[in-house]
Amino acid sequence: MINALGKVLKRMHYPLEVMLICVRWYAAYPLSLRHIEEMMAERGVFVDHATVHRWSIKILPILAAVFRRRKRAVGSSWRMDETYIKVAGQWKYLYRAVDRDGDTIDFLLRAHRDHAAARRFFERAIELHGVPEKITIDRSGANTSAIESMRADSGADIELRQSKYLNNIVEQDHRAIKRIVRPMLGFKSFRCASILIAGIEIMHMIKKGQLSCPADRAASAADQFYSLAI
Incomplete structure (x- = not known):
């Protein structure tokens, strides 16, 4: 380093x-x-x-x-959701997940909101933290199919829950990131957006004691x- x-x-x-x-x-x-x-x-x-x-x-x-x-290690019950980030005048998608205690699992900026993007997010998060016991999402078809395909391919025993109420914790956590992003008035390129959002997420996790x-x-x-x- x-x-x-x-x-x-x-x-x-x-x-x-x-x-x-x-x-x-x-x-x-x-x-x-x-x-x-x-x-x-x-x-x-x-x-x-x-x-x-x-x-x-x-x-x-x-x-x-x-x-x-x-x-630090995170819990095995995950809440996952995505939020919008403007890059070069177009909306992109920031995938994020937190555990039951609100600690950040992982984050990933993607150009599209689809099965491939959701699956890539989950694969990266699992590579970093291991297979969770539960994943809670909203009723997004892309997120559902991504988890189901991972379970089918790997045989991992992951409980899938679809609950807007239980997912409030990650939706509220988005606000801390959006609050920092807002004065930046949009990002000029996808690469810059990915780097700067990573920095924002780092500081957010440090403040949470991670x-x-x-x-x-x-x-x-x-x-x-x-x-x-x-």
Whole structure:
């Protein structure tokens, strides 16, 4: 990870601490890039908003990979749903799942809302966390067929439940992500959207206590985020 981050930072002329602060602010709070530019200027650091965007695109994938390795285990009862994200003027679909306690299982941005997208989401989540005991969804035909096809192909004993009421927990959790995305006024490309949403999801999971840290060391959400770069 250190080598990967070192390669990214090689041609950047700002201290790592400054870059991490800007990237964290962008992922953690409902701020535009110009807001961050102004806030840094008030602190005597002059950085263009486009530069902050470039830092985010380069740094967040590395931190996301570290977070995945250090993410706490989640429960075996999943609630899954998808929400809309605008990319290049068109609506795309952010698949997300949380467990019974509200901890994030996984997330995946896809161009289409169909069987293939839902199945890819479930396969990735299972690869990361193992096979769940239960998956609760709404009455989406694509999500239902994706789970049924996985059960048929793998023989996994997954209980499928279709309940709007039980799925409220993931629908409410979408709001934390949409609140950060809204000031960004849409994404210019699918790649940028995927990277930035991953950063937003990381900060959201850190705030929920999903980063594994030493039991004897209490750390703020900010310090936990910065620790991903160490």
